[in-house]
Amino acid sequence: MTFDRGALQGEAPDVAPMLLNKLLVHGACVGRIVEVEAYTADDPASHTYRGETLRNSVMFGPPGHLYCYRSYGIHTCANIVTGRPGHGAAVLIRALVPVAGVDEMRRRRGRSTGLADGPGKLCQALGLTLAHNGADLCGSGPVSLVDDGTPPPRSPLIGPRIGITKGVDTPWRFRVP
């Protein structure tokens, strides 16, 4: 079943660890979420820190939708919108463990290992692009967040977020041990 949208309405740092071990599905490709980062509206590292713009508008929409953006002019990164509509928070998906559709992931990535162990890599592996910005993950659309009953880890690894210059001391990165 798809992940319960209501469970995404809390604060991003609380929701983020609950997304660990959930499945991200696009077509035949399935990956288990093993690393995430939380970004909130009052967080200087967040795209929403300076208010709503054309790019980040999806983050101000209802929870359970996909916020995709281009990183370093090259890569696509994917987030799951959290909080109430108008809030402006999301959880960045940083790493997946491939579960199904591995051949397709290999083909998209052009290599056989290191398929989804990074935010840009996992989007390429699953075939997620800017065209998927705004997609509803909790409905019956082509991209979905699925709960297969695997619980999140009891004690996730917690640390600072990666690749940012502001908010570096906030321990909002969560990983499956």
Next chain:
DNA sequence: GGAACGATCTGC
């Protein structure tokens, strides 16, 4: 109108 800067990845 322009410049600076990335929530990154890869190959050297």
Next chain:
DNA sequence: CAGATCGTTCCC
């Protein structure tokens, strides 16, 4: 360890 690469944002 540095280059790739370009849209977004903000300032003049």
